[in-house]
Amino acid sequence: MIDTKPLLEKKDSQSAQYPRPQFRREEWIDLNGTWKFQFDDEDLGEKEAWFKHGVQGEDIQVPYAYQSEMSKVNNNEHHSIIWYEKSFEWQTTNNEVYLHFEAVDYYTKVWVNGQLIGDHEGGHTPFSFLLTQALNSGENTIVVRVQDENSVEQPIGKQSWKSDNFLCWYTRTTGIWQSVWLEEVSSIHLQEVRMTPSVEDSTLHLQGRVKGNSNPVYLEAEVFFEGEWITTAGAWVKTTQSSIDLTLDVQSDEADFRVFYWSPDHPNLYDIRFTIKDRSKTYDQVESYFGMRSIEVEGERILLNRESFYQRLLLDQGYYPGALMTATSKQMEEDLKKVKEMGFNGVRRHQTIADRRYMYWCDRLGLVMWAEMPSSFLFSTTSMARMMEESREMIDKHYNHPSVIIYTLMNESWGVNEIYHREDQQNFVNALYYQAKAFDPTRLIVGNDGWEHTLTDILTVHDYNSDPESMSHSYRNKEEFVDGSPSKTSCKQNYAQGYHYGGEPVVISEYGGIAYGSTKGEDWGYGARPESQEEVLLRLEQLTNVIKDTNYIQGFCYTQLTDVEQEVNGLLDHNHEYKFDPEKIRRIIAQQSSGFVFE
CATH class of the missing domain: 2.60.40.10 (Immunoglobulins)
Known part of the structure; x- marks a missing residue:
């Protein structure tokens, strides 16, 4: 039987759960909650017209992916095709009605009352469909089919494409994983x-x-x-x-x-x-x-509002306890308040495109943000087309948020593994760079974060060296470092073949990753495992001081905010609680060499 809901409650636009806080209308209708759900391993749904005859499976809690505990399905097996169904009551008017999906992974088709209303490809960006012609006065039914092959030709970011998690790749996300909602507007x-x-x-x-x-x-x-x-x-x-x-x-x-x-x-x-x-x-x-703000490069400096801006960033993977990449507005707010309490002034949102409420809280609380396109992992015409389209949608999503100052388009040559010497892969990253500059000339762009740069506004380096003396030696001579291979852990060149340092600002955009808090053999982090909190804090202070004491480096990003699944190098644990005294972290992160603490 279809679970027919009564007329859904209209929500006030000031609600903390409002999915689009920077473009608010007075009323909206929340479609999150219980939906019907069914796996379709044999791909029978369209042939048998489930969009007309109904989805016959179990219940799921939207917007949580079926792999998560919060979904109430909690099935970690890979199913590439899944279906959803939701019924509701509606009284038609002369207005237009839009169905909004904040993010669905990966390819989505939507029917209303058996009528196909649209499809969308891309797992991390919002999309909408006009429903007006398909709606009835009375009961209406939405049916959603999602196909997610978790292919390495899709932008999947930190989702494991293997049968199990490994290193810093985590549980897959399939289907609806951000809010679904309705909005009624005038035809004009x-x-x-x-x-x-x-x-x-x-x-x-x-x-x-x-x-x-x-x-x-x-x-x-x-x-x-x-x-x-x-x-x-x-x-x-x-x-x-x-x-x-x-x-x-x-x-x-x-x-x-x-x-x-x-x-x-x-x-x-x-x-x-x-x-x-x-x-x-x-x-x-x-x-x-x-917000009134500018971000630009002048020589080797990054300027915020025409003033030198030293970035103290924290890497945020965007995973939440029992919920994978899905969070409530309150969870986002609490995490970002802790980022500020620990002395950081920004976040690098890593390999996933955040919920719009996350940017809202960065805007409100005062944290700069690096927005990042999730990577695919195989170079092909298919993966290039998908990356180009979804990165454009990413820019559209972030454009109006003052906290967002930088777009990162690729990470560590993932998906362009031969970029050092292959001109076609270099050209692809440059195409992403120029597309971003065309759609948003107001932000700084990092083409391929971490190493093997082609076109970029910043020279970013990933260095997980756990020995402060050795790390200091790598950066003592700028002329040798910039066109070299400073990281003893990656051993990668800063620039791809044919590209050279052009005076860009330097940021250490990943470092640290100190593992602490678990003794399980399969848990993972960088460097030798410390045995005490004091040892973690000492190493953090020494490594951070190496960067801060190198006067031409314009900032850093510590890995990372929280523990995530098998990865235990967070400053917060898996439940997003402090592993260390935040004031001690703050004195390390926010203190200059002279002893001054930023307030």
């Missing part, structure tokens, strides 16, 4: 908006796209700071899109007028309200926010 509505701050002239450039207007409508933007109205501007939209430039001067007691910049120390955010209307009617209203 704001489809998307891009917000580009310019700190040089204190302006915000808006580019809005409106759907459904056959006659010109007015796009209005109202800006507020801490509840105080700042400015209002607008433009008539004749076709589908229009641009607005807003000047932001905030009157304050400290100065006649000033602009409040966003930074980790002062995560100032402006609220902005968008309204679509004509001379007689309001069609749509969207609440959002933005």
